[in-house]
Amino acid sequence: xxxxxxxxxxxxxxxxxxxxxxxxxxxxxxxxRRGIITGLVGPDGAxxxxxxxxMAGLLKPDSGSLQVEGLDPVTAGDALRTQLGYMPQKxxxxxxxxxxxxxxxxxxxxxxxxxxxxESFQRLLAFTDLxxxxxxxxxxxxxxxxxxxxxxxxxxxSPRILLLDEPCVGVDPISRRELWRMVSSLADGGMAVLxxxxxxxxxxxxxxxxxxxxxxxxxxxxxQALMDSMQGRSLLxxxxxxxxxxxxxxxxxxxxxxxxxxxxxxxxxxxxxxxELPDLASLDAGPDASLQAVKPRLEDAFIDLLGGGPGGxxxxxEHMPPARLPGxxxxxxxxxxxxxxxxxxxxxxxxxxxxxxxxxxIFGLLGPNGAGKSTTFKMMCGLLPVSSGAARVMGLDLKKxxxxxxxxxxxxxxxxxxxxxxxxxxxxxxxxxxxxxxGVRQREAVADMVRVFALQPFLAMNAGELPLGFKQRLxxxxxLMHQHRCCFWTNRRRGWTRSAAANSGAISTAWWTRAxx
Amino acid sequence: xxxxxxxxxxxxxxxxxxxxxxxxxxxxxxVLPVLLLFIYGYGINLDANxxxxxxxxxxxxxxxxxxxxxxxxxxxxAASLSTSESAMRQQxxxxxxxxxxxxxxxxxxxxxxxxxAATIQLLTDGAEPNTANFVASYMQGVFQLWLNxxxxxQPPAATLSVQPRYWFNPTTVSRNYLVPGSxxxxxxxxxxxxxxxxxxxxxxxxTMEALLSTPVTRAELLLSxxxxxxxxxxxxxxxxxxxxxxxxxxxxxxxxWVLFVVTSLFLGSALGLGLLLSTTTRNQFIAAxxxxxxxxxxxIMLSGFVFEIRSMPLAVQAxxxxxxxxxxxxxxxxxxxxxxIWPVLLINLLFLLLSAAFWLGLTAWRTPRRLDGN
Numbered sequence: 001x002x003x004x005x006x007x008x009x010x011x012x013x014x015x016x017x018x019x020x021x022x023x024x025x026x027x028x029x030x031x032x033r034r035g036i037i038t039g040l041v042g043p044d045g046a047x048x049x050x051x052x053x054x055m056a057g058l059l060k061p062d063s064g065s066l067q068v069e070g071l072d073p074v075t076a077g078d079a080l081r082t083q084l085g086y087m088p089q090k091x092x093x094x095x096x097x098x099x100x101x102x103x104x105x106x107x108x109x110x111x112x113x114x115x116x117x118x119e120s121f122q123r124l125l126a127f128t129d130l131x132x133x134x135x136x137x138x139x140x141x142x143x144x145x146x147x148x149x150x151x152x153x154x155x156x157x158s159p160r161i162l163l164l165d166e167p168c169v170g171v172d173p174i175s176r177r178e179l180w181r182m183v184s185s186l187a188d189g190g191m192a193v194l195x196x197x198x199x200x201x202x203x204x205x206x207x208x209x210x211x212x213x214x215x216x217x218x219x220x221x222x223x224q225a226l227m228d229s230m231q232g233r234s235l236l237x238x239x240x241x242x243x244x245x246x247x248x249x250x251x252x253x254x255x256x257x258x259x260x261x262x263x264x265x266x267x268x269x270x271x272x273x274x275x276e277l278p279d280l281a282s283l284d285a286g287p288d289a290s291l292q293a294v295k296p297r298l299e300d301a302f303i304d305l306l307g308g309g310p311g312g313x314x315x316x317x318e319h320m321p322p323a324r325l326p327g328x329x330x331x332x333x334x335x336x337x338x339x340x341x342x343x344x345x346x347x348x349x350x351x352x353x354x355x356x357x358x359x360x361x362i363f364g365l366l367g368p369n370g371a372g373k374s375t376t377f378k379m380m381c382g383l384l385p386v387s388s389g390a391a392r393v394m395g396l397d398l399k400k401x402x403x404x405x406x407x408x409x410x411x412x413x414x415x416x417x418x419x420x421x422x423x424x425x426x427x428x429x430x431x432x433x434x435x436x437x438x439g440v441r442q443r444e445a446v447a448d449m450v451r452v453f454a455l456q457p458f459l460a461m462n463a464g465e466l467p468l469g470f471k472q473r474l475x476x477x478x479x480l481m482h483q484h485r486c487c488f489w490t491n492r493r494r495g496w497t498r499s500a501a502a503n504s505g506a507i508s509t510a511w512w513t514r515a516x517x
Numbered sequence: 518x519x520x521x522x523x524x525x526x527x528x529x530x531x532x533x534x535x536x537x538x539x540x541x542x543x544x545x546x547x548v549l550p551v552l553l554l555f556i557y558g559y560g561i562n563l564d565a566n567x568x569x570x571x572x573x574x575x576x577x578x579x580x581x582x583x584x585x586x587x588x589x590x591x592x593x594x595a596a597s598l599s600t601s602e603s604a605m606r607q608q609x610x611x612x613x614x615x616x617x618x619x620x621x622x623x624x625x626x627x628x629x630x631x632x633x634a635a636t637i638q639l640l641t642d643g644a645e646p647n648t649a650n651f652v653a654s655y656m657q658g659v660f661q662l663w664l665n666x667x668x669x670x671q672p673p674a675a676t677l678s679v680q681p682r683y684w685f686n687p688t689t690v691s692r693n694y695l696v697p698g699s700x701x702x703x704x705x706x707x708x709x710x711x712x713x714x715x716x717x718x719x720x721x722x723x724t725m726e727a728l729l730s731t732p733v734t735r736a737e738l739l740l741s742x743x744x745x746x747x748x749x750x751x752x753x754x755x756x757x758x759x760x761x762x763x764x765x766x767x768x769x770x771x772x773x774w775v776l777f778v779v780t781s782l783f784l785g786s787a788l789g790l791g792l793l794l795s796t797t798t799r800n801q802f803i804a805a806x807x808x809x810x811x812x813x814x815x816x817i818m819l820s821g822f823v824f825e826i827r828s829m830p831l832a833v834q835a836x837x838x839x840x841x842x843x844x845x846x847x848x849x850x851x852x853x854x855x856x857x858i859w860p861v862l863l864i865n866l867l868f869l870l871l872s873a874a875f876w877l878g879l880t881a882w883r884t885p886r887r888l889d890g891n
Contacts, residue, residue, distance in 0.1 A: 056730045058888045081732045092727020108527030109731040
């Protein structure tokens, strides 16, 4: 190994952990260096949080060894905690305390007093640009400001090691970039930073990455080296005539292709072996279609490490019968908003919004908080009366026949609307029940959803304890139980697992709103 | 287990901000106690009243009249007289009288006949067994009196007169013993219910994870929860004592410092139980449910505050020894009504001390330093 031992801040050897007999981490070996940001990358449920908690001495490992700054986090916890900053997923802030009170609390807890405290507060408040908000309650801060305050509290006492657990969840893109800049400068100063994320584009920026999947380490090293290994295997199929999703499905059936996704008007493909192209004619993408090599992404490499992406035929699509529109409904305008306006007193939440959504289209509604996405959504679902203009779903006016229109709509709310203290099986049973399924049909519908969304291992677990990605899957499964013709998703958070995104192609019309990306 | 005063003070300050800024904790600590004191002080009345009794007199004879007169003269009975049996039965059904005495038309004749041939009928409302028992025993007493008078042939001579004196509560105002008892219920709510929320809240909001990653120690964590809520409990106790003595006129015969010691020991148990529930469940809703069942209900039902422990079945009596509120109620009632009766107070203080040590010790043992237990 080329790196000097003194460069290594955290050392994992055959580190394993299990929860009640369920293995969460399988014999991990890795070294985490100082002076760079190391990305801890993987989908939900990969074991990222467990690993961070082990490092922070919050859990006791079941097997293997772990050394942080040369110390065992369990036996030498007291010594370690003065050198370690750990920011949990919810930032660990007291929402009923002000910014300054939060800082003061953590300064006292970390032993930062006197002149050092004054200096630290000034530096951190300037660094995080929170100086103007010191008297504001932490609960009243925006997501980005909470995250920065959380970081400031973590940085008190100048730790040598910084552990950040998904610091960018629920945070807008500008704040994400700011945080990245701050943490980069800390790493440049010699701090060891471990940044956990499920965004692969974020991971590409890290000095090194640990790629995790289902508790196993798939790769550790520089992201660039990993992307370089994919050279020549990432292609863009452009000039497509006809339905892009059909082309993608045909491409994914080719043995040469291991993964693919829609990208704007083109289709992005990843090849099994560089140079072995799929037969263009068999893709039936039209006469002008052409394949071009593009720069590989970390995502391509990750999918390759996992042995390929989901196949072209989504299990959900196989299960869901194709949505058929009743006669008289214009396939080019399944969902229509015309001059759609909603006022709350003097405040205009949506102002003359116009759009139409075709059959088979995924229509994204983008915008920052307060842009009017949710208001539009609620009007389209008949949950909020329209002030003026018209909202129509399959020709039904939401103003006049809201309940009829609602029967055609599957709706997945921002907060997932799952019963967190019921098990996965009980949630599925309940939602199939309220959609009027019973007996054999209910059992079949539940069994289908369990198979389609791979929920089998989680059936007995409470919905509240599921990893985020699986919560999403369960919520989608519950929303789709009725086989609607339209599907509405409102989802401000990220964490779209690829298979769920691929599955969405099956629904006649889906929508979602996202603040970022 | 080391304690840094700086960290402890910081945590206590944080806890106090949270108490002051949470309207529900102020409501539970200061508004609810006053409400409960007034409900128990004025709403509930266990004083013995005159029992409403109906008399059906079908016999106009001298013996019957004398019996009815004796009944009407009783200080415990409010009698209403009628000749119609069916009208009285209806009044009993409507609950307007609690019992009916029927004196049949042949009563005087049968009395004269002798050999116990005379009977009177007593109907009582068995739907309220307690009242029915009262009626029956009052009736018994009156009947005995009538017999005595009849045998001696004259009103009882003043050979013996009873001059009852009720010690400790001379006017037998039930408020004087209900209010001290209700203070124990109030302190249970403040001690156990409020604290059952506080540790669970840290788990639910994810702040516990952040706290545990700082150099904070187990003792600091525990004390930072106990001290602010102990002070809050003592403030509520002071308020209860002021309201009870100044507003409601309940006498306080014991000294304040003994009251202080008794309350402190009881709060030790209540806080310990609440924190233990909060620490082990890590869920505010479940912890509050448990606190209601494990602390609040026993404090009302098994503490002897309303329901006399000695009239409970033996098995239930045994359970009451485990309820700290039992000792607190006994100590409070003694302190308020009788003053410092040391044999009573000492035994209660001893048990309160044991109970506080038990619950706080258990909580300290269960307070984690990691996410996965100890």
